[in-house]
Amino acid sequence: MRKFLKVVLIVLLVIGLVMLISLINHRLKLKQEAELFETNGKLVEVNGHRLNVYVGGNPSSDVTLVFMSGAGTCSPTLDFKTLYTLFEPDYQVAVVEKAGYGFSDVSDVDRDIDTILYETRTALELAGAAGKPYILFPHSMSGIEALYWANLYPEEIKGIVGLDPSVPASYENIKMNLPLFHIARFAANIGLTRFFPAIVDASSAIQDGNLTEQEKEVYRAVFYRRTSTVPMLNEIKSIENNALELAAIDDSDVPLLFFVSNGDVTGFEESEWQGFLINYVSGKPNGEYVKLDCSHYVHNLEAARIHGESVRFIEGLGAGEGR
8 A cells, every 4th residue: 555655656746747738838938938928909898898800801801700709719810711812802701709819918808699699799889890791601609600690680681601610500409529639738737738739739720721931920829718618618618508599489481501521520420510501591582502521610621612612602692803
């Protein structure tokens, strides 16, 4: 027993030492990376914290294309860059980084659907991107927010281009592995993720996008600050209720164009994932979809095709480019 306790004590001391070294290294790296952590957007104060909003492209366009990130995407402005730059010559584009994402503040804020939508709409207004109809480009979990938005404020939404978006049926029987998310948050907070650079380098924005080497370094700097943040965890905890809130009022006839992936990395089998999205959009009077043979981050993997199909869709809505 004494030998066993001694071994246990040694193991615990080694683990504690590793975590201490990791934390010290992490804090030093954060200081070194501080100059990289500079937004190319605008910080606006909403609901007691600052949200980052990128606005670019053609300010004379008839509509604003709003790109909305999926859960846990550390840097939405960089993650969407490959796609939104294709639209910028003709359309105004905007990316709102929710609390805990990208260059926005981290705060322990409610992530119910009404609060999230309020913050998104207010941030766009304060950043000067309001005043014309929106076409929403939600990825993954943001599909719930986008569809909810179209139901509550249909006069603001010209159409929705879903980038493999989630729909209410996606969350009917889902089981969230919250302990795993908490472990990921702890590992990120003490810098353990820095010992495994392959994790960030496997991100779709870096692997599949058109980021420059400098932008990849910025992405890495954001990743080590914005992985499994408190608002991200709160959002995951709230998503089932948020999906139910949408389902309870969902009778919108806003035009929809869904790009549907093969389901890879969503946690669902291909047929099940595609069934959720195709059944949803097929049940809408103005819905259409395009199946893509790629994984979940369709906006990086199939940017050119999405751009072409989206322009066709937008022009069909009578929303042309800048005049």
